[in-house]
Every structure is written in structure tokens, then in C-alpha cells.
Amino acid sequence: MAILGVGLIGGSLALAFKRSGKVGRVWGVSRRETIEKALALGVIDQGFTREKTSEALAGADLAVLGAPVEVIIEQLGWIGPHLQPGATLTDIGSTKRAIMQAASAQLPEEVHFVGGHPMAGAETTGVESADPFLFQNAVYVICPGRERDREAAERYSGLVSAIGARVLVTSPEKHDRIAATISHLPQLVAVGLMNLAASANEEDPNTLKLAAGGFRDLTRIASSPFEMWRDICQTNADEIKDRIDSLIEKLKLLRELVGGEGLSGQFERAGRARGQIQKNVKGFLSPVYQAVVTAPDEVGVILRIAEGLAEEQINIKDIEVLKVREGEGGTIMLGFATPDCRKRALEILGKLGFPARSRD
Structure with a gap:
């Protein structure tokens, strides 16, 4: 298996596939310094610089394009002759129509292409952050493309399932509209709202000082660098503009209803729709059942909680420190695989002296 672009996603795929036992050796293609790091971390078994891509692809049954969308499209223009007949090529691009069109037009018939989009990520980037468990319970979108690629798509879907991801098969068109x-x-x-607040803050410097939990939650992703979004916005511009137009119409309606009781219907509809989103998922699926624990600000408190649950064979699927007041304490979110595990955990935590409640 060869991975072109050994970053967070490419490196995590390498580790996850190796851990699954479904692939043999993994070859990585990237910059020299990245290859050196990947080899030292055991992410790949052999590394190649970009000038030697053809050597990496020569014996690969499966190759993954792990670059930004526009780079993937450029790679599809020249990679075909370097792949062996019968090989499967896939990608991790965040939009699918432009990539699938390029693959259909550029790749030889004897090479199978399977569009892919793992709905997973992390706060940090680079091969240093590669994680074999990154795709656990995450949705992995598969777009089969050409009819002759269907069997290859089924095989790759099985491989993706083996690393703990949840396969969702759809068309490139549906993927891009949903993603928009x-x-x-x-x-x-988030960018627009944050810039609105920034302008208001120039008029009154107290504006951002008053920004609390709700505003922070809504604007968290506003900090994302444009470099991450340039290709997405360029290759899915039509769908994004259509969604912006639809949102403007929704805002116009809300504007007309503000101050009257008619607004309650919009709140109620939004509440019902929000309730249909499965809680605590990576991507679209696989819920985690949460509990919130109140704990003192003491050395080893998280260890005491974890050890207390482990002694009763309760596995923590997710953990997050929500709030901390230095010297006093804070709240910790724990995630469990089933409602029963959460119920037992709440009982155990109570006996250990940690107040805890379900978070639904």
C-alpha cells in the first residue's frame, strides 16, 4: 500500500490499516523531513520523496492520495501510468465531484478509482499527530464512481470497516450538497458572525469581553485557517452559494417574525430537528452516551476516576475537561458506549464521592 501525503489523515490511515492486519507493508511518499519523521514513528515501513513516486507505486495494490483537493486533481493527471494494472486508487478529499470527474477522465481503464472522504480530524496536524484510532466510529464516505469500479469500492469499504469506521456510500453530487x-x-x-462581532468590538470594546459559551461554541471553527478551506470553497462553490442563499431566506423570515409569537414555531421546528442529530458522533453516526462529573481541582483526580471505573470493567470511550476553576474544581465529560455502561458508571462515581449526572 502506498500513501501520497503522510500527514495527519494519511499517517493515521497507515497506522490504522497496519493495526488491522489487513494490509502488509505501507510505503509513504512525502517531503524528506516528513518521511524521516514517519519512519521514526513507525507510521510507514519505507519512504520515498516525491521525485521517486513511481517507485513507491510500482508494487502497490492500493494507493491513497492524501493531499488537498486541488493537489489531488493535479495528481490524477499524471499518476495513471505509474499504477500497476488492477490497482485501486482512492483519495481523502473533502469535496468529491471535481475529483471524481478528474479520475474518470484521466485514469486508465485498468486502474480502479474509489472516491473517499473520512469524516475525522484533530486539533493538530502533521504526521506527529497520526493516530491509529482516529477513524473509530467516524463516518467514511465512499463514492464508487464508474461501474467497473464497484467491486473495488466494496473491497475498500471492507478495509475501511476493519479500522472501525462507518461506511456511508453515496454519489459525489449528494456528498457535496450535504457537505455544503x-x-x-x-x-x-462562523467566519461572518465572528467578523460581525469584531466590527462591533471596534465600536464597543466590551463586546468580545461578554462573549460566553454560546457564542464561543458557534464561532469555534472561525479560527480555521483559510488554507484548509481554499480548495473546498473553489471546488464546491455552486453548492455553497446555494446554501448561503437559502440561509439568507431563512434569516429574512426570522427578521420578519422577531417580536411576535410566530417566532415560536421556528424555535420549535429547530428544536425538533436538532433532536434528530445523534449525539457525540464523529461525522454522522455512532453515539457516545455522556455523563458529567464534578471533581475537585486536585492532582490525580482524573486518575482516581479512571481507575475506579476500570476496576469495575467500565470502559471510557471519550473524555473532556469542560470547565475548571483553579483551586476549586470543575466538570469533566465522560463518554460511554451504551446507556447501561453510563448508568453503572454513575453509580460507581457516586460511591467514589464524585457527583455525576447524565448529559442528554
Whole structure:
């Protein structure tokens, strides 16, 4: 298996596939310094600089394009002749139509292409952050493309399932429209709202001082660098603009309803729709059942909680420190695989002296 672009996602795929036992050796293609890091970390078994890509691809049954969308499209223009007949090529691009079109037009018939988009990520980037468990319970979108690629798509779906991801098969068109609604538009809304607040703060410096939990939650992704979004916005511009137009119409309606009781219907509809989103998922699926624990600000408190649960064979699936007041204490979110595990955990935590409650 060869991975072109050994960063966070490419490196995590390498580790996850190796851990699954479903692939043999993994070859990485990247910059020299990245290759050196990947080899030292055991992410790949052999590394190649970009000038030697053809050597890495020569014996690969499977190759992954782990670059930004526009780079993937450029790679599809020349990579075909370097792949062996019958090989499967896939990608991790955040938009799918432009990539699938390029693959269909550029790749030889004897090479199979499977569009892919793992709905997973992390706060940090680079091969140093590669994690074999990054795709656990994450949705991994598969776009089969050409009819002759269907069997290859099924094989790759099985491989993706083996690393703990949840496969969602859809068309490139549906993927890009959904992504525009639930990912791309929210990013631009966060940017717009944050810039609105920044302008207001220039008029009154107390504006951002009063920004609390709700505003921070809504604008968290506004800090994302444009470099991450340039290709996405360029290759999915039509769908994003359509979603912006739809949101403007929704805002116009809300503007008309502000001050009257008619606004309650919009709140109620939003509440019902929000309730349909499965809680605490990576991507779209696989819920984690949360509990919130109140704990003192003491050395070893998280260890005491973890050890207390482990002694009763309760596995913590997710953990997050929510709030801390130095010298006093704070709240910790714990995630469990099932409602029963959460119920037992709440009982155990109570006996250990930690107040805890369900978080639904």
C-alpha cells in the first residue's frame, strides 16, 4: 500500500490499516523531513520523496492520495501510468465531484478509482499527530464512481470497516450538497458572525469581553485557517452559494417574525430537528452516551476516576475537561458506549464521592 501525503489523515490511515492486519507493508511518499519523521514513528515501513513516486507505486495494490483537493486533481493527471494494472486508487478529499470527474477522465481503464472522504480530524496536524484510532466510529464516505469500479469500492469499504469506521456510500453530487449544508456553510457562518462581532468590538470594546459559551461554541471553527478551506470553497462553490442563499431566506423570515409569537414555531421546528442529530458522533453516526462529573481541582483526580471505573470493567470511550476553576474544581465529560455502561458508571462515581449526572 502506498500513501501520497503522510500527514495527519494519511499517517493515521497507515497506522490504522497496519493495526488491522489487513494490509502488509505501507510505503509513504512525502517531503524528506516528513518521511524521516514517519519512519521514526513507525507510521510507514519505507519512504520515498516525491521525485521517486513511481517507485513507491510500482508494487502497490492500493494507493491513497492524501493531499488537498486541488493537489489531488493535479495528481490524477499524471499518476495513471505509474499504477500497476488492477490497482485501486482512492483519495481523502473533502469535496468529491471535481475529483471524481478528474479520475474518470484521466485514469486508465485498468486502474480502479474509489472516491473517499473520512469524516475525522484533530486539533493538530502533521504526521506527529497520526493516530491509529482516529477513524473509530467516524463516518467514511465512499463514492464508487464508474461501474467497473464497484467491486473495488466494496473491497475498500471492507478495509475501511476493519479500522472501525462507518461506511456511508453515496454519489459525489449528494456528498457535496450535504457537505455544503452541514460543514461548508457553518464554517462561513462562523467566519461572518465572528467578523460581525469584531466590527462591533471596534465600536464597543466590551463586546468580545461578554462573549460566553454560546457564542464561543458557534464561532469555534472561525479560527480555521483559510488554507484548509481554499480548495473546498473553489471546488464546491455552486453548492455553497446555494446554501448561503437559502440561509439568507431563512434569516429574512426570522427578521420578519422577531417580536411576535410566530417566532415560536421556528424555535420549535429547530428544536425538533436538532433532536434528530445523534449525539457525540464523529461525522454522522455512532453515539457516545455522556455523563458529567464534578471533581475537585486536585492532582490525580482524573486518575482516581479512571481507575475506579476500570476496576469495575467500565470502559471510557471519550473524555473532556469542560470547565475548571483553579483551586476549586470543575466538570469533566465522560463518554460511554451504551446507556447501561453510563448508568453503572454513575453509580460507581457516586460511591467514589464524585457527583455525576447524565448529559442528554
